Amino acid sequence: MVDFELHILGCGSASPTTRHLATSQIIRWGDKLYMIDCGEGTQVQMRHERVGFGRLNHIFLSHLHGDHCFGLPGLISTFGMLGRTADLFIHGPEGIEDYLQPILTRFCKGLSFRVQFHVVDAYRHGLVMEDRSLKVYAIPLKHRIPTCGYLFEEKEKEAHLIREMVDFWQIPVKLRQGIKSGNDYVTPSGQVIPHAQLTRPPSPPRRYAYCSDTAFYPDGVVPLIRGVNLLYHEATFAQADIARAIETGHSTALQAAEIARLAEVGKLVIGHFSSRYKTEDMLKQEANRVFAATILADEGLVIPV
Amino acid sequence: MVDFELHILGCGSASPTTRHLATSQIIRWGDKLYMIDCGEGTQVQMRHERVGFGRLNHIFLSHLHGDHCFGLPGLISTFGMLGRTADLFIHGPEGIEDYLQPILTRFCKGLSFRVQFHVVDAYRHGLVMEDRSLKVYAIPLKHRIPTCGYLFEEKEKEAHLIREMVDFWQIPVKLRQGIKSGNDYVTPSGQVIPHAQLTRPPSPPRRYAYCSDTAFYPDGVVPLIRGVNLLYHEATFAQADIARAIETGHSTALQAAEIARLAEVGKLVIGHFSSRYKTEDMLKQEANRVFAATILADEGLVIPV
Numbered sequence: 001m002v003d004f005e006l007h008i009l010g011c012g013s014a015s016p017t018t019r020h021l022a023t024s025q026i027i028r029w030g031d032k033l034y035m036i037d038c039g040e041g042t043q044v045q046m047r048h049e050r051v052g053f054g055r056l057n058h059i060f061l062s063h064l065h066g067d068h069c070f071g072l073p074g075l076i077s078t079f080g081m082l083g084r085t086a087d088l089f090i091h092g093p094e095g096i097e098d099y100l101q102p103i104l105t106r107f108c109k110g111l112s113f114r115v116q117f118h119v120v121d122a123y124r125h126g127l128v129m130e131d132r133s134l135k136v137y138a139i140p141l142k143h144r145i146p147t148c149g150y151l152f153e154e155k156e157k158e159a160h161l162i163r164e165m166v167d168f169w170q171i172p173v174k175l176r177q178g179i180k181s182g183n184d185y186v187t188p189s190g191q192v193i194p195h196a197q198l199t200r201p202p203s204p205p206r207r208y209a210y211c212s213d214t215a216f217y218p219d220g221v222v223p224l225i226r227g228v229n230l231l232y233h234e235a236t237f238a239q240a241d242i243a244r245a246i247e248t249g250h251s252t253a254l255q256a257a258e259i260a261r262l263a264e265v266g267k268l269v270i271g272h273f274s275s276r277y278k279t280e281d282m283l284k285q286e287a288n289r290v291f292a293a294t295i296l297a298d299e300g301l302v303i304p305v
Numbered sequence: 306m307v308d309f310e311l312h313i314l315g316c317g318s319a320s321p322t323t324r325h326l327a328t329s330q331i332i333r334w335g336d337k338l339y340m341i342d343c344g345e346g347t348q349v350q351m352r353h354e355r356v357g358f359g360r361l362n363h364i365f366l367s368h369l370h371g372d373h374c375f376g377l378p379g380l381i382s383t384f385g386m387l388g389r390t391a392d393l394f395i396h397g398p399e400g401i402e403d404y405l406q407p408i409l410t411r412f413c414k415g416l417s418f419r420v421q422f423h424v425v426d427a428y429r430h431g432l433v434m435e436d437r438s439l440k441v442y443a444i445p446l447k448h449r450i451p452t453c454g455y456l457f458e459e460k461e462k463e464a465h466l467i468r469e470m471v472d473f474w475q476i477p478v479k480l481r482q483g484i485k486s487g488n489d490y491v492t493p494s495g496q497v498i499p500h501a502q503l504t505r506p507p508s509p510p511r512r513y514a515y516c517s518d519t520a521f522y523p524d525g526v527v528p529l530i531r532g533v534n535l536l537y538h539e540a541t542f543a544q545a546d547i548a549r550a551i552e553t554g555h556s557t558a559l560q561a562a563e564i565a566r567l568a569e570v571g572k573l574v575i576g577h578f579s580s581r582y583k584t585e586d587m588l589k590q591e592a593n594r595v596f597a598a599t600i601l602a603d604e605g606l607v608i609p610v
Contacts, residue, residue, distance in 0.1 A: 015386055016349045022379075040379040041346045044321045066382045066412045070375075074327075074345040077371045081320050099411060106404060107371045 002030045002133075004154065004206050004305040006230060009045040011271030011297035013236050013250075014067045016040065020273055021299055022067040023212065025232070026051055027152055029133050035059040036150060036210050042071035043078050049300055053082055058129060060136065061092030062212060063122070063147035064099060073103045076115060084113045091129060091136075093122040093146040122146035125224055130155075139224050141214035143249040149211040151225065152305075159199035169193060208232075208305045209265070212272050215246065216255040222263045230305045231260055232297070235270035235283055253283035257290035271297030307335045307438075309459065309511050309610040311535060314350040316576030316602035318541050318555075319372045321345065325578055326604055327372040328517065330537070331356055332457055334438050340364040341455060341515050347376035348383050354605055358387055363434060365441065366397030367517060368427070368452035369404060378408045381420060389418045396434060396441075398427040398451040427451035430529055435460075444529050446519035448554045454516040456530065457610075464504035474498060513537075513610045514570070517577050520551065521560040527568045535610045536565055537602070540575035540588050558588035562595035576602030 005028050012020030022039020026046075033056040035042075046053065061069055072090070079088065090096055097117040104115060120128050120138050128150065129136040139149035158180040166176065171185055179185055185193040209225040212234035225231060236250035245252050251259075253270055260268035268291055273280050280296050287294040295303065310333050317325030327344020331351075338361040340347075351358065366374055377395070384393065395401055402422040409420060425433050425443050433455065434441040444454035463485040471481065476490055484490055490498040514530040517539035530536060541555035550557050556564075558575055565573035573596055578585050585601050592599040600608065 015383055016352070016379075018349070018352045021349065040376065041349055044323070044326065044346055047321070047323045064411065066378055070379045070382075071345065073371055074321075074375045077375075078320055095411070099408070102407060103404070106369065106400070 001203065004029050004208070006208060006232065006269070006303045006305060007049065007051065008269075008271065008297045008299060008301045008303075009042055009049060009051075010039050010299060011273060012039075012067070013272045013274050014065070015275040016067070017275045020275075021045055022070065023272060024071065025210065026056075027208065029152075029154070031055060032057075032131075032133060034134075034136075034152070037062055037068040037212075038071040038075060039067045040070040040074075043075045045299065046075075053079060053084075056088075057086055058089045058091065058136075060120075060128070060150050061090065061096060062141070062149060062210070063093055063143060063145055064095050065145070065213070068213075069096075069099070072100060073107060076100075076104065076111075077108055079113065080108055080111045087114045087116050089116045089118055089129070091118045091120050093148065094119050120148060122148040137224075139209065139211060140220055141211060142217040142220065143213045143215065147213060149209060149214070149221075151228070152208040152210075154205035154207070156205060157202035159195070159202050161199055165193075165198045169198075171198075206305045211259070213250060215249045216251050216259070218259055218262055221259055225259075225263045225265065227264055227266075229266040230269065230303060231263065231265040231267070232269045232271060233259055234272035235287065236272050236274050238277070238282055239286055241274075241276075253286040254290060257287035257294055260287075260291040260294070267293045267295060267303070269295045269297050269301075269303060273297075306508065309334050309513070311513060311537065311574070311608045311610060312354065312356065313574075313576065313602045313604060313606045313608075314347055314354060314356075315344050315604060316578060317344075317372070318577045318579050319370070320580040321372070322580045325580075326350055327375065328577060329376065330515065331361075332513065334457075334459070336360060337362075337436075337438060339439075339441075339457070342367055342373040342517075343376040343380060344372045345375040345379075348380045350604065351380075358384060358389075361393075362391055363394045363396065363441075365425075365433070365455050366395065366401060367446070367454060367515070368398055368448060368450055369400050370450070370518070373518075374401075374404070377405060378412060381405075381409065381416075382413055384418065385413055385416045392419045392421050394421045394423055394434070396423045396425050398453065399424050425453060427453040442529075444514065444516060445525055446516060447522040447525065448518045448520065452518060454514060454519070454526075456533070457513040457515075459510035459512070461510060462507035464500070464507050466504055470498075470503045474503075476503075511610045516564070518555060520554045521556050521563070523564055523567055526564055530564075530568045530570065532569055532571075534571040535574065535608060536568065536570040536572070537574045537576060538564055539577035540592065541577050541579050543582070543587055544591055546579075546581075558591040559595060562592035562599055565592075565596040565599070572598045572600060572608070574600045574602050574606075574608060578602075 010021030233256035235253035315326030540558035
């Protein structure tokens with residue numbers, strides 16, 4: 001099966017610390033990379049984590065707070081110095097171009113590639129990007145400014161040919177692709193062997209959902225992420241600081257776990273930790289009480305979807 | 306004597322690596338901090354190096370290339386979150402306000418302090434800032450865009466009273482400050498004891514010069530930095546890559562050492578290393594052939610002026 005994994009580059013919140021960097025993640029599907037958010041220091045963290053710069057063509061921004069996008073000017077400058085030629089697509093809420101274009105005009109004259117801005121409607125669960133491997137949808141969130149998460153969904157796969165049946169019926173190579181895609185097989189004598197007898201159904205498409213930053217928003221989020229294999233949900237605060245979470249439009253670890261439980265996801269990884277905590281052990285304990293399959297995000301952590 | 310030292314936060318060049326961060330330095334004079342340049346990741350490096358955020362009021366930018374200023378938006382945001390109230394002064398060539406103000410307007414609404422921009426004429430050796438401890442002058446450099454270095458000079462100090470003379474003449478406490486500042490002492494019987502007999506001359510003001518980024522520019526730079534205690538000069542390239550240095554408006558290690566030799570400085574520290582070198586040993590060897598007291602910059606290095 002193709003590798004599909006989440007690589008955490010940074011999982012701190014607004015104030016970076018020596019323990020956690022500003023938010024950024026890499027989604028790897030096969031040999032393709034996708035980035036979600038790009039806080040200050042992301043390009044250096046990519047070097048530390050040996051993430052290649054050449055295979056990244058799409059960056060998805062959840063919202064325009066600095067800890068989620070102040071790494072973009074440096075990253076784009078570096079792409080330029082590396083002689084990149086492929087278009088770079090930046091998807092994000094209204095305002096991304098107004099923020100970045102003046103900086104690119106001033107600092108990145110004569111770039112060897114185009115930066116294409118794609119405004120995402122943060123209030124609508126719509127398709128944001130589709131390529132041969134994945135579909136990416138917006139997940140409207142509830143924060144202080146327009147903010148959306150992203151759902152990464154593998155595309156429908158083809159059925160698997162059953163090797164023994166192929167051999168038994170001596171199916172010619174040129175017909176096999178059609179059978180994978182749904183055809184029956186007609187033997188030279190005219191006998192019809194149905195598709196279902198020749199194939200096993202494809203494994204179900206895997207899905208990853210990213211939800212940061214957001215207040216506790218089960219009505220909006222849960223129906224859109226139901227049953228995903230992996231959920232990243234912000235858990236800026238512990239339940240003891242819920243007043244601060246409400247005030248700032250963030251979630252507690254308990255609330256993140258409650259979303260995971262309601263949506264019946266496979267695994268939960270929590271992040272966007274407040275700098276006030278010297279360790280996140282109590283956030284994990286708090287989440288575990290509601291949802292056992294909870295992992296703490298950490299810089300460098302790689303999790304299969 | 307008051308501590309006066311240079312603290313290197315980052316000494317890489319345009320492409321940050323796992324070995325060197327983008328440019329930033331802290332000048333410490335007593336309990337005051339001054340920053341020169343602020344590349345991406347500076348605020349995180351300040352945390353790693355335990356540099357306090359509260360005592361920094363002046364930031365000096367050499368020029369508007371991203372590797373010297375992309376850390377400012379994040380640093381200013383963090384100052385805001387820490388509840389800073391003191392004005393922050395940002396000195397730098399024309400364009401600093403056009404670059405930063407739109408970002409502050411978008412990302413740093415309701416800051417609890419004022420950011421004051423002070424445009425420096427990068428083509429003139431003028432006084433940029435003066436406080437009770439230091440005077441800071443611009444050093445015009447030769448780069449692809451308007452660029453200046455900075456000369457940090459301690460203010461003239463007072464003479465030191467000679468303890469034995471004070472005791473011998475029984476000089477009243479209230480007159481001593483005046484004598485330090487240049488007065489003679491007149492005894493109750495009318496005898497005049499000259500200032501020079503009562504005091505030792507003050508230690509000469511210490512000076513630090515920062516020269517980055519610049520092509521080899523001895524005619525412009527040497528007269529302005531003659532005899533400084535400590536010189537930081539960029540040495541992006543080795544002499545073998547001088548063609549690249551000329552093309553990009555940078556210096557080689559040999560050229561940096563030549564500037565130090567011509568200006569008869571006390572010590573030279575070289576930095577702004579190109580990412581093409583896996584080690585800087587050969588840059589140091591190259592510089593040492595011309596100027597023995599050469600140090601390689603490194604993240605975290607602290608050098609007394």
